[in-house]
Amino acid sequence: MSTASLPRPSAPLHPVGLRLSGRRVVLVGGGPAAYRATAGLLESGAMVTVISPAVIPALAALAHSGALSWIRRPYALGDLEGAWYAVAATEDRAADEVVAEDAERCRVFCTSADDPGTSSALPANPPPDPADPAPRDGRTGRVVLVGGGPGDPGLITLRGQQALARADVVVVDHLAPRSLVAGLRPGVEIVDASKLPRGRAMPQEEINSLLVSHARAGRQVVRLKGGDPFVFGRGMEEVVACAAADVPVEVVPGVTSAVAVPGIAGIPVTHRGLTHEFVVVSGHVPPGDPQSLVDWSAIGRLRGTVVVLMGVETAPAIAAALIRHGRQPDTPVAVVTEGTTGRQRTIRTTLAALGDRIREEDLRPPAVWVVGEVVRLAAPTVGQVPVPPS
């Protein structure tokens, strides 16, 4: 097969936008380049199929949540059957070229992440030229812990965005907004440090030493996390590791899912005359677990709002404990999954029925659930549709 069949890179482009909603798009590759490509594709509503024998944890998390499907094998001729668009992002030029040539034969437009020359389509807003890097703060390496917010890229702070624009290396969690990763300059090293619930995880010590070693090599390192770095984010462990190694470290707070996810579903965590308190609890281990540090009897006695993070699997046990310790079984509950993203869902129920509803609706992480009278206030039209990224 020869590359002669591929389009001439020097030929003028005809600029168009693709409506991909509900259409099959094949993404070949399982590394950071493929992960970058998922951002725009998923936001456009495309039905994305990833083809790769292995994927990084952030992509595995998307497959697990049902956001895309994953075929665990190398690309094979015929894989573009029924596809409207293809992205070759294997990080191996020869392998990308095979996909590009197959796409050409099947008359499917194709973007090669590494090689615009073999692409029949090019991204509309290519990231800035690598020859024009962002300004550096001298060659002293440093680490910035950035809270990326709950998912909508518009919810990162200005300071967080500035730190990303200067980064040489971005160490990213799977809940950090994907399109922020997609918008990084080419040449920025992306390290996937996702910790999947009961799944693959880079050990915290390895993340700490990675941050320190990149900074010591003179790099600007951004540790990009979902939500706020200090809300169940292990941010302080990373700050301590950097400080112990004499690496300058800055913290840029983020919008936490604990407040923003109920908020975007129209549920305020407090309301004048109704509740004067809200408590945010980790549900990653159930009540009674020897590792649990939560006093569930005290939480059950509260009258205000209880917000539970990392509590999808443990919801039946937590709901039972809250009822046992004093909360009424008919207390309203809302579960919000994938809040602030285009896949956001809200389910309303009661404490007594919570476990059954989660099972019936097949709700999966990431989810925040909220218990309390504030759930009755929910205004369904407020913030239900996240603002699309510009």
Ligand SMILES: C[S@@+](CC[C@H](N)C(=O)[O-])C[C@H]1O[C@@H](n2cnc3c(N)ncnc32)[C@H](O)[C@@H]1O
């Ligand atoms: C390890 S904690 C990190 C929390 C994060 N530091 C924050 O401030 O939002 C992960 C949990 O946050 C919640 N979460 C984060 N993003 C979410 C989203 N977009 N929608 C729903 N829940 C989310 C889920 O409960 C998830 O299991």
